[in-house]
Amino acid sequence: MDANSSSNEQKAEELKLKANDAFKANKFSLAIEFYSQAIELNSSNAVYWANRAFAHTKLEEYGSAVQDASKAIEIDPRYSKGYYRRGAAYLAMGKFKEALKDFQQVKRISPNDPDATRKLKECEKAVQRIRFEEAISVGDEEKRSVADSIDYHIIEVEPQYTGPRVDGDSITLDFVKAMLDEFKKQKCIHKRYAYQIVLQTVQLLRSTPSLVDVDVPNGNHFTVCGDVHGQYFDLLNIFELNGLPSEENPYLFNGDFVDRGSFSVEVILALFAFKCLYPTGMYLARGNHESKSMNKIYGFEGEVRSKLGEAFIELFAEAFCCLPLAHVINSKVFVVHGGLFSVDGVKLSDIRAIERFREPPEEGLMCEILWSDPQPQLGRGPSKRGVGLSFGADVTKRFLQENKLDLVVRSHEVKDEGYEIEHDGKLITVFSAPNYCDQMGNKGAYIRFSAPELKPEISSFSAVPHPDVKPMAYANNFLRMFQ
Structure with missing residues (x-):
């Protein structure tokens, strides 16, 4: 690794720490700015993308969160947090079936993680409930006015x-x-x-x-x-x-x-x-x-x-x-x-x-x-x-x-x-x-x-x-x- 890329990686880590502090202070837009600067210096670090996805989720920017989490997964297909962040964003968009796939993947990567197990169970319940509601729902044209x-x-x-x-x-x-x-x-x-x-x-x-x-x-x-x-x-x-x-x-x-x-x-x-x-x-x-x-x-x-x-x-x-x-x-x-x-x-x-x-x-x-x-x-x-x-x-x-x-x-x-x-x-x-x-x-x-x-x-x-x-x-x- 040349001195230049080593220095870039070090700067990127410093920016990540600044971003984390901004995130903890609920300054999510500022956190996104710092994570973005870190990504510019080192775009092959899956953690930066997943963290930025989480900050986007806090600002209800779920489309951007899905994109960032997907990028984290592309960089490291074994990085469970990437699937976790994307699943959470899908969930917030009401896309339960897509969320379910991501939490299943988290469970495969971390089979002993009790948190992942709990979330997967809840997600399965939510998808079952939606399937049941879809099965019993009537079309708008048949609906009687309540x-x-x-x-x-x-x-x-x-x-x-x-x-x-x-x-x-x-x-x-x-x-x-x-x-x-x-x-x-x-x-x-x-x-x-x-x-x-x-x-x-x-x-x-x-x-x-x-x-x-x-x-x-x-x-x-x-x-x-x-x-x-x-x-x-x-x-x-x-x-x-x-x-x-x-x-x-x-x-x-x-x-x-x-x-x-x-x-x-x-x-x-x-x-x-x-x-x-x-x-x-x-x-x-x-x-x-x-x-x-x-x-x-x-x-x-x-x-x-x-x-x-x-x-x-x-x-x-x-x-x-x-x-x-x-x-x-x-x-x-x-x-x-x-x-x-x-x-x-x-x-x-x-x-x-x-x-x-x-x-x-x-x-x-x-x-x-x-x-x-x-x-x-x-x-x-x-x-x-x-x-x-x-x-x-x-x-x-x-x-x-x-x-x-x-x-x-x-x-x-x-x-x-x-x-x-x-x-x-x-x-x-x-x-x-x-x-x-x-x-x-x-x-x-x-x-x-x-x-x-x-x-x-x-x-x-x-x-x-x-x-x-x-x-x-x-x-x-x-x-x-x-x-």
């Missing part, structure tokens, strides 16, 4: 129930405030009222187009929030800082209301209740986590089962299929959860025409709206998530010009300050779950637009304390093993 088969009026409220009550069919502000307080004390409302909130929301959402035009009169304002992810106490803090939703103080919550945070039931009932109370004071858009496959893995399904019971799981799934996909404020600002498209020439009329009442597909406009991310380079690239795509400033600019719009606002990604302005100021990411998953240390943010200028005024805020229930407390048992 919402249409429930009548909340006939559900008895026992005299000993001491929580807030709704008289008749109209949800009132007093009821909603009392409900928010109950949730603060970690109590739930009666199922009758939970049904009423969700069913009335479904009725409102069904008649909503896939792309909603929002009109903000001159002199009025409108607030856009990003992902909340079951962080109920941070949601209350937004209302504390920016006022409760009302017709005069309207909000748009831009998807990913649930999953990960363990107060997702409280978040969704609060948002839905405000939707019932003020149909034009609360706008809701679908995120990639408003889907059955994500809710199965990331906690919402387990939480609903625990707090409200099995029947609500299908009901929420149906409600999520009714959520609109995009909003346009005053014909100027395009708001969408994920991002833009794999082809040029997409018009607002194409988005209006999307048949959205279904689980999100794995490709096409609806998938890209929910999953895509901006990239610093021009053009389009593969998605670091393994779903959707990455798009550059030129793609953003053309989309805005073709549709006579000024700005794209999207969510979907954690940002240190709760927001990031990219693409020559034409694209803003807003994320409203501070200290995401109790470990990222990020701020949250929301954007307030005032008509007629609609200049974005961004407010950042820090996380507030919450009861000691860990994120992912209700998640798929198997996924929790990897947290």
Whole structure:
């Protein structure tokens, strides 16, 4: 080995140690930078690739994690951690069968590793459960609407129930405030009222187009929030800082209301209740986590089962299929959860025409709206998530010009300050779950637009304390093993 490559290897090892320290401090982007520099100096070390895969997993960049872990395996086919990291990334993407193959391989390489044995068993159980569910599931066209088969009026409220009550069919502000307080004390409302909130929301959402035009009169304002992810106490803090939703103080919550945070039931009932109370004071858009496959893995399904019971799981799934996909404020600002498209020439009329009442597909406009991310380079690239795509400033600019719009606002990604302005100021990411998953240390943010200028005024805020229930407390048992 010449002196040069020996020196490179030594530098690479030093960078790996820096990366490991950054990883331990939950600075995952920085860790990726250091691992990448180490790989540039010595690309034949499988450990660097596997470690970078793990950091990508922490940032939910599962597509990149699979690529890195595959590279580690290519360098050293006997390196069990490569299969382990790739299996974990497949798992997070809901690709249980691919994950199973990788954990079987880990077990072959390390037959006496109790951790590998345990994970393999859990993975086998998950795959069996999925096969069983696929076998008994009915096609969308044969499905009866759950919402249409429930009548909340006939559900008895026992005299000993001491929580807030709704008289008749109209949800009132007093009821909603009392409900928010109950949730603060970690109590739930009666199922009758939970049904009423969700069913009335479904009725409102069904008649909503896939792309909603929002009109903000001159002199009025409108607030856009990003992902909340079951962080109920941070949601209350937004209302504390920016006022409760009302017709005069309207909000748009831009998807990913649930999953990960363990107060997702409280978040969704609060948002839905405000939707019932003020149909034009609360706008809701679908995120990639408003889907059955994500809710199965990331906690919402387990939480609903625990707090409200099995029947609500299908009901929420149906409600999520009714959520609109995009909003346009005053014909100027395009708001969408994920991002833009794999082809040029997409018009607002194409988005209006999307048949959205279904689980999100794995490709096409609806998938890209929910999953895509901006990239610093021009053009389009593969998605670091393994779903959707990455798009550059030129793609953003053309989309805005073709549709006579000024700005794209999207969510979907954690940002240190709760927001990031990219693409020559034409694209803003807003994320409203501070200290995401109790470990990222990020701020949250929301954007307030005032008509007629609609200049974005961004407010950042820090996380507030919450009861000691860990994120992912209700998640798929198997996924929790990897947290």
